Amino acid sequence: MTSMMSWQYMIRSIGNMIIPPQCPSCHELVSSDGMCGECWARLKTITPPACVQCGRGFDFDAGVARCGRCLTQPPDFDRGIAAVRYNAMSKRLILGLKYGGRHDMTPILGRMMANQGASLLHQADWIVPLPLHWTRHYSRGYNQSTELARAAMKAAGVSPKIYRPDLIKRSKRTENQGHKTRQQRRQNMRGAFRLCKNKDVVKGASILIIDDVLTTGASLSSAARCLKAGGAKHVAVLVVARVG
Ligand SMILES: [Zn+2]
Ligand SMILES: [Zn+2]
Structure with a gap:
């Protein structure tokens, strides 16, 4: 008897014959869904040694868990992992x-x-995509962090029941932080998030926040601070790419 899976496989194979899959980055034809080898090679995965708190990759193994910045001015999240370095390829x-x-x-x-x-995905009680301010969400039509959170959870086989985009909201619309100094970014992000659920949900919980890029971590730190103020026990962040 033909199973559902093999039907899906057949339909996809026929689809691939009519419209062969392309590398989403360079549009080169590829044999299966995903990127071509050349584009993959241009992504630089961050592997240990890296700072356990902000995800910054270390150039050499000095036997320390945290980078100098996290030791002197730690962010409000406890752990952080970035999949790749922010370079021309990941930026694209x-x-x-x-x-x-x-x-x-x-x-x-x-x-x-x-x-x-x-x-981080498996240890979390709740997984929260970093929210956009509603005006930005409205103009873009979607929140990229929501999509990334769902995709990462699906890929890791994590239950969709722990997906909680409703725990915090961005209550302050902040302008582009690109040209601001580290200190200005922190200042700018102060009070940018608000807890929207009953504190009981957050209290004692281990929460993972998902976003696309970590630059200084000011936005993620501000969101973590909000969750900690609500009683969260542990807050971690997972992003696609890490600048620096
Ligand atoms: Zn490619
Ligand atoms: Zn660090």
């Missing part, structure tokens, strides 16, 4: 998803996050 993929409506990138980015951040 992320900008495609963020501003180009390239939703075909999502499963690939989700798999990368699941590969590197499986421990």
